Each structure stands twice: as structure tokens, then as C-alpha cells.
Amino acid sequence: MVGQNGLKLAVHLITAHLGDLVAKVCSCLLHRGALSLQEVVRFTRLSISQAKNCLLVLIQHNCVQAFSVLVPGSTAKTMTQYIALFDNILHRMRFPKFLMVVKYDLGHEGEVLLEGLLQNGRLTFDQLVERTLSKTTEASASIREEMRANFNNLVHSHYVERCPKPEPFVGPDSEDQSTFARKRGAKTVPILPLEQQVMMAATLSNGERFSEISNGGNMTVDTDVADHHVATFSAQVRGFRDGSRASICNYENEVLWRANYEKFIQCLKKKACVLNVRSRLGLDAGTILEAMIETIDQENVENKNTVFASMGSIIERVREKPGGISMTLEHVRTILVDQLLCHSSTEDTNTWYTIDLNDIIEHSQNEEVETFIQARYGLEAYRIFRLLIKCGHPVETEQIVEITFIEKKNAQEILYKLWKDEYLEMEKVVMHGSGQTQLFLWKLNKRVLRNIS
Incomplete structure (x- = not known):
């Protein structure tokens, strides 16, 4: 589920780019989920002609995808529904x-x-x-x-x-699987969100x-x-x-x-990874990572965030970069293993290196969000937020106060504000002993953080 701030941003973008009427229909789909044309008309109170035209504009600009489903209670009759594509809007x-x-x-x-x-x-x-x-x-x-x-x-x-x-059919299997998953518990395969199911069917x-x-x-x-x-x-x-x-x-x-938005996002992710490594580990590490990424055809790789390249191809690309001609083989190997933390393997006479870009992407995203939190909520909020990022698990209020050296009252106010704005998740735990005590555990709302970055 997308956070309220993300929804507001999406509606603002559509308003600025496509106008108020189109934004009204888009907002309805974002907040209510997949709807039929009749439901859009009922919820927005627009005329049927206006609703149709707005949906056409949103489809034209890749912000909405149409799909067909079975009419409830029928085994053959279908109806068309429309779902907003949140990522495409952003x-x-x-x-x-x-x-x-x-x-x-x-x-x-x-x-x-x-x-x-x-x-x-x-x-x-x-x-x-x-x-x-x-x-x-x-x-x-x-x-x-x-x-x-x-x-x-x-x-x-x-x-x-x-x-x-234009209008793929999405069968009722997902509902059956969802019911089955609830009966079986955590051992079942996770059910894909409807938006993802629709996009997979349309691709x-x-x-x-x-x-x-x-x-x-x-x-x-x-x-x-x-x-x-x-x-x-x-x-x-x-x-x-x-x-x-x-x-x-x-x-x-x-x-x-x-x-093809997917291709551009992959390009921007790789560029961000190189910039992040260059700023943290130095120019040579950034140059070697960039060369490593350029050696392979990412379109033919199943996991596009994993880079797999031979030492020979990496060296060849490094030599083409500014300053790369002066890097020795041993220097490149040291950076690959000790700084970029690549996994190495040997096939025939070639040594291959593998790196997972997800760790670099997550580190880069965390830095962006930390900067945003500090600018919006202040230095103490930044310290609390950074602690929760490093811990990676729920932390109790008293622990946060002890580690960050922030007054308890201020810490509680900051935590409440971050929770209210959906940057944190809060869990209340009741302890039973000599008396009943309430503890509050705090952790990052990673779903919202991904939308911010």
C-alpha cells in the first residue's frame, strides 16, 4: 500500500501535467484501487463522457492500465476495470x-x-x-x-x-490463492499485488x-x-x-x-551506484564499478541488479577510462575484493567477479532519506532515524534515548511525529509482571522510504 504522501505527490503531478479533471479520476483510482467505468463515474460524480475521456488520457500517458475480470457470480461474462500505475506516474x-x-x-x-x-x-x-x-x-x-x-x-x-x-484478462486464481495462503500460513508463496498481476498479464x-x-x-x-x-x-x-x-x-x-521506463530506471540506478561508490570509496573504485557494469548486456541478465564479469573484460574497460591506464592488475583485483566486496569464481582460465548492486542502492537510498529527514525534522530526528536504519529491527523508546543521548520527552515527540507522517512503524507491547507496562517499539517504514528515494 502506498503512503498518503506518495499519493498526494502522484495526484499533484497529474494535475500539473494533465489537468484537474484527469487528476480527479486518477486520484479516485489511486485511493480506491481498481474500478470499472461505472464506479469511476459514481465516485467522481463526473459525466460518463468526461470519465471516459479522462481514462483515455491516462491510458495514453501510461498512467492507467485496463484489464478484464470475470463478473462476480459469472463463469464466462467479463467486465473491464482500470488500475492506476503509481510508479509510472512518479x-x-x-x-x-x-x-x-x-x-x-x-x-x-x-x-x-x-x-x-x-x-x-x-x-x-x-x-x-x-x-x-x-x-x-x-x-x-x-x-x-x-x-x-x-x-x-x-x-x-x-x-x-x-x-x-490493451486489456489483458486477470483470472480469479489470485483470490483462490489468497484464501489458500491464509489457511496454510507463512509457508506459501507470497501473493503478488493486483497491479503487479495486471502488468505481468499485459507485458x-x-x-x-x-x-x-x-x-x-x-x-x-x-x-x-x-x-x-x-x-x-x-x-x-x-x-x-x-x-x-x-x-x-x-x-x-x-x-x-x-x-520503456524500466530500462531508464536501471540506467539511473547504475549511475547512482557508481556515484555513491565514488564518493565513499574513491575515484578508482567508482571507475572499476562503472567498467564492470559496462562489460555485460544487462538485458539478458535475469537479475538486473547483479553484475557478473571476467577480469579480462573489466581490465579492458578500465583501460578506456580516464586514469585507468595507470591501474595495475593487482590494484584492480584488490578494489574488487576488498572494497567492492565482489565474489570471485574461476572458470577455465578466467576469473569472474560478481557484485550485487542492491546493497549499494540501499545505502544510497538511506543517505538520501537521512538528508531529507535532517532538513525537515532537524538534527535530533536525523540521529534517531540513522540509528533505526543501522539497527534494522524494532527498537524500544528507552533504548533510543540511551543510545542517541536525546531527552526522553524530545525523543517521544520526534518519534510520534515521524510515525504520524508514516516514516516509522510503531508496535505497542504490553508487559505483564509485578504490574502492567506498555512498551513502544519503533522501526522504519521501508515501503514509504522507497517512495521517497
Whole structure:
């Protein structure tokens, strides 16, 4: 469940980017969960036409995903519901960083094409071409061919992907599993949140998501599969029956594309890891980690936060970096093992090193949140917060007072304020002995902290 501060931020972003009416529908979905069109109309008190148009705008900008479920009590009849994609909404703050990533990797031409998708949401290749050509004085077949090549570079690099299935079916299995899980207890596999189930059902295979377009502007993908999904999307748009289908796509028989947020977040995470290591462990450690990350194709790695590279490939990349030519093999090996804490293994004649970026990411996130807490709540709150981060488990009020040397009254006020603002979780424990005593245990609310960072 997302914290109230996160919900407020998401609604604020939609209000600023897409307007008050669209934000009203988005807020309704964020606070109430998945809803049908009729439920959106009832809760928002908008007209059915307004609600439809707002949902179309949110889908167009990848902020809402439609999906179908069985009508309660039926085994065959389905209905369409809509769910807000909280992470996608927050990613809108990172659009300038996404553009910088592509500009650095593929140049200004790739940046211009990506900008069209970020500003307008889902577009066909023809729409993207028309948008770009409208800003230039020249328009020729050679320019279009150049744009196609630049677009294929975006697709090949996984910065752009084909849009997911417009209305995947999510079966009732999750409810059955949830009931089964409650009966079996903690030994069962955790049930995925509905949003994650919907996104998994909507996701295309990598072969479909990243199929490049041919000279004719069509995808190089299985025709039967493509026709099926295009027909499904066309039926969904026609289902609104109010003329608003143009706000989604003017070319129903063409493939829609969008920015691949997942790829950009991975790029930014890696960059943040390098910067964090460089600031904590020095320039050489940052250079070696950056070289290690660049040696492999992360798209083919199941766990994208794990980096696995051979010493030979690491050295080759290090030599290309500023100052890397002066690093000896022993110096690189020492940093990999002693500072970056990589695990080493030997295959044939090669030594391989593995590093889990999750630890670096968590450390970086903690530093960001600590800075935020100090700026908002003061130095004493920072000391308490830092203690709870280091402990990693619930800590009783008296222990916090003893370790941080903060007056008990001040500590209680700070803890209550952080708990009220959802940065901490509190557990009340009643002790029975000579008398009844209440103890308060405090720990970090990691879910909210992830949203902050």
C-alpha cells in the first residue's frame, strides 16, 4: 500500500501535467484501487463522457492500465476495470533524466524522438515522424529513413518498447490463492499485488516488445500475433462509442510505441551506484564499478541488479577510462575484493567477479532519506532515524534515548511525529509482571522510504 504522501505527490503531478479533471479520476483510482467505468463515474460524480475521456488520457500517458475480470457470480461474462500505475506516474518527474540518458548514449537525434513519446504518450511511428517533421523546414524520404534508423536504435537499446496488451484478462486464481495462503500460513508463496498481476498479464514477450520496424514502418514480428493485439486495442477504443478514440490513436491499424521506463530506471540506478561508490570509496573504485557494469548486456541478465564479469573484460574497460591506464592488475583485483566486496569464481582460465548492486542502492537510498529527514525534522530526528536504519529491527523508546543521548520527552515527540507522517512503524507491547507496562517499539517504514528515494 502506498503512503498518503506518495499519493498526494502522484495526484499533484497529474494535475500539473494533465489537468484537474484527469487528476480527479486518477486520484479516485489511486485511493480506491481498481474500478470499472461505472464506479469511476459514481465516485467522481463526473459525466460518463468526461470519465471516459479522462481514462483515455491516462491510458495514453501510461498512467492507467485496463484489464478484464470475470463478473462476480459469472463463469464466462467479463467486465473491464482500470488500475492506476503509481510508479509510472512518479516516473514523470524523471523525464528530463531519461532524455539525458538517451542524449549521452544515442545523441540528439534519439533524444528528439524520445521527447515526442514522453510528451505525447503512446504514438505510432508515423505520428512520431509527423511530429518531428513539423519542427523542421525540410521533409524528404531520406530524412524519414534516417529517423527510422534512429528509432530502431532506440528500440534495439530497449529505450523504447511496443505498448503492452490493451486489456489483458486477470483470472480469479489470485483470490483462490489468497484464501489458500491464509489457511496454510507463512509457508506459501507470497501473493503478488493486483497491479503487479495486471502488468505481468499485459507485458508482451521481449521478441514483440523490442521488434524493430522495417522500411515500410511495420514491425518485424509475427503477423498473426500483431494482428491479434491490434484488433484487441481497436475494439477497446471503439467500446467507448463517443468519438474520443482519436485522443488515443489516429491510426488504429498501426503499432503503438512508448518509452520503456524500466530500462531508464536501471540506467539511473547504475549511475547512482557508481556515484555513491565514488564518493565513499574513491575515484578508482567508482571507475572499476562503472567498467564492470559496462562489460555485460544487462538485458539478458535475469537479475538486473547483479553484475557478473571476467577480469579480462573489466581490465579492458578500465583501460578506456580516464586514469585507468595507470591501474595495475593487482590494484584492480584488490578494489574488487576488498572494497567492492565482489565474489570471485574461476572458470577455465578466467576469473569472474560478481557484485550485487542492491546493497549499494540501499545505502544510497538511506543517505538520501537521512538528508531529507535532517532538513525537515532537524538534527535530533536525523540521529534517531540513522540509528533505526543501522539497527534494522524494532527498537524500544528507552533504548533510543540511551543510545542517541536525546531527552526522553524530545525523543517521544520526534518519534510520534515521524510515525504520524508514516516514516516509522510503531508496535505497542504490553508487559505483564509485578504490574502492567506498555512498551513502544519503533522501526522504519521501508515501503514509504522507497517512495521517497
